[in-house]
Amino acid sequence: MTNIMLAAFVKVPFQFELREVPIPQVKEGWALIKVQACSICGTDLHYANHLATEWQGFGHEIAGVVVAIGAGVTNFKEGDTVALESGSYCGVCDQCRNGRVDLCNKAPNFWQNPTMGFAQYILAPKECLVKFDHLSFEEACLAEPIGVALDMTYVADIGLGNEVLVLGLGPLGLMAIPLAKMKGASHIYAVNRSGGKRADVAKKLGADTVVTGKALSEIAFRKGGVDRALVSAPPRTIQDAIPVMNYGGIIAFIGIEFGAGAKIEFDANDFHFKKLHLRASHAAPAIYFPTVLKLLQDGHLHGRDFISHIMPLTQMGEAMAMMRDQREEVVKIVIQPWV
Ligand SMILES: [Zn+2]
Ligand SMILES: [Zn+2]
Known part of the structure; x- marks a missing residue:
C-alpha cells in the first residue's frame, strides 16, 4: 500500500478538485476503511452551493472494507465489510441513558476529517461501523439514506390502513414509498413537481397514485x-x-432551504381544528442500519431500484453537475473510488 490516495474536495460556488493526499493514519478508537462505494446526497449539493466556504472533503453515504484498526477497536477486524453511520450516538449522555439514542449527537464522527467518503480511504470512529454481508457495496452504502427515509416513516407514525402522501420524489421520498407500504399504508399518493424517471420509479416502488x-x-x-x-x-x-x-x-418534514424559502406561513386555525402534527425528521444520528441492511439483504428493498448511475471518483464534478441539472432523471449516483 502506498501512502498516497485520491480524494475529492468541494468549495462554493460548485467547485470540485481531486487531489493526491496522504492516507489517514489509524488512531485509537478509529478504523481505516477502504471506501468501495459512496453515494451522493442532496446535502452534498448544499455543501457545493452554500456551505463549503473553504475547500473540504465530503461524502457521507459510505460502504467499504476495514483495512486497519486502532487500539481499543475490539469488535471489528481487517477484512470486515462495513457501512458507516454518518453520525452515531455516544451511549453515555443523558439522552442515550434515557433510551433516546436518536436524540444524541455527541458521538465521535468523521465530519471533521480533512477527507471523507469521496476518497479511496476514510478514517472512521468505531461507533460508526456496521458490519454487513451478502450485499454489494453499492447497495450497502444506501443504508444511510434509506435509514433517513425510515426515520421519516417512524416520525410520521405510519400505521395500518393509513392514506399516505409522499410529497417530493427525490431519493428520500422514493425510498419512503416501499417503507410506508411495509408499515401498512393502504394507499400512497406520490406527488412531484415534474415527471420523468423519478415518477416512473415511484410507480415501480409501489405508489398507488403518482x-x-x-x-x-x-x-x-x-x-x-x-x-x-x-x-x-x-x-x-x-x-x-x-x-x-x-x-x-401527521406531517413529517425533512429538508434544508436557504434564503427566503426557509420561511413559511400557514393557517394556525386549520392546524388547530384539524389536530395536526408537524414533525421534523432530521435523521442525525443516522441509525437503523441493521434494519435497513436486513431489508436489503432479504430483498424487501432492492438497492438497484434507487441507483440510477454508478460513476468513478475521477468524474466527481460531472456526477455533481448531473445531480444539479438532471433532477428528473437522477435518483442515486454511487461513486466508486477504485475504478
Ligand atoms: Zn445524506
Ligand atoms: Zn449520547
Whole structure:
C-alpha cells in the first residue's frame, strides 16, 4: 500500500478538485476503511452551493472494507465489510441513558476529517461501523439514506390502513414509498413537481397514485385527504399539505432551504381544528442500519431500484453537475473510488 490516495474536495460556488493526499493514519478508537462505494446526497449539493466556504472533503453515504484498526477497536477486524453511520450516538449522555439514542449527537464522527467518503480511504470512529454481508457495496452504502427515509416513516407514525402522501420524489421520498407500504399504508399518493424517471420509479416502488405537475388541491383523494404526509420537498410545500390532511394527521418534514424559502406561513386555525402534527425528521444520528441492511439483504428493498448511475471518483464534478441539472432523471449516483 502506498501512502498516497485520491480524494475529492468541494468549495462554493460548485467547485470540485481531486487531489493526491496522504492516507489517514489509524488512531485509537478509529478504523481505516477502504471506501468501495459512496453515494451522493442532496446535502452534498448544499455543501457545493452554500456551505463549503473553504475547500473540504465530503461524502457521507459510505460502504467499504476495514483495512486497519486502532487500539481499543475490539469488535471489528481487517477484512470486515462495513457501512458507516454518518453520525452515531455516544451511549453515555443523558439522552442515550434515557433510551433516546436518536436524540444524541455527541458521538465521535468523521465530519471533521480533512477527507471523507469521496476518497479511496476514510478514517472512521468505531461507533460508526456496521458490519454487513451478502450485499454489494453499492447497495450497502444506501443504508444511510434509506435509514433517513425510515426515520421519516417512524416520525410520521405510519400505521395500518393509513392514506399516505409522499410529497417530493427525490431519493428520500422514493425510498419512503416501499417503507410506508411495509408499515401498512393502504394507499400512497406520490406527488412531484415534474415527471420523468423519478415518477416512473415511484410507480415501480409501489405508489398507488403518482401525480406530477399538479397542485395538491387538484387531487381527488379517495378519503378526502391523507392521514400522513412525508414531505421531502421545499418548505413551502408544508403549507400546501396542511389543507389536504385528514383530522389528526401527521406531517413529517425533512429538508434544508436557504434564503427566503426557509420561511413559511400557514393557517394556525386549520392546524388547530384539524389536530395536526408537524414533525421534523432530521435523521442525525443516522441509525437503523441493521434494519435497513436486513431489508436489503432479504430483498424487501432492492438497492438497484434507487441507483440510477454508478460513476468513478475521477468524474466527481460531472456526477455533481448531473445531480444539479438532471433532477428528473437522477435518483442515486454511487461513486466508486477504485475504478
Ligand atoms: Zn445524506
Ligand atoms: Zn449520547
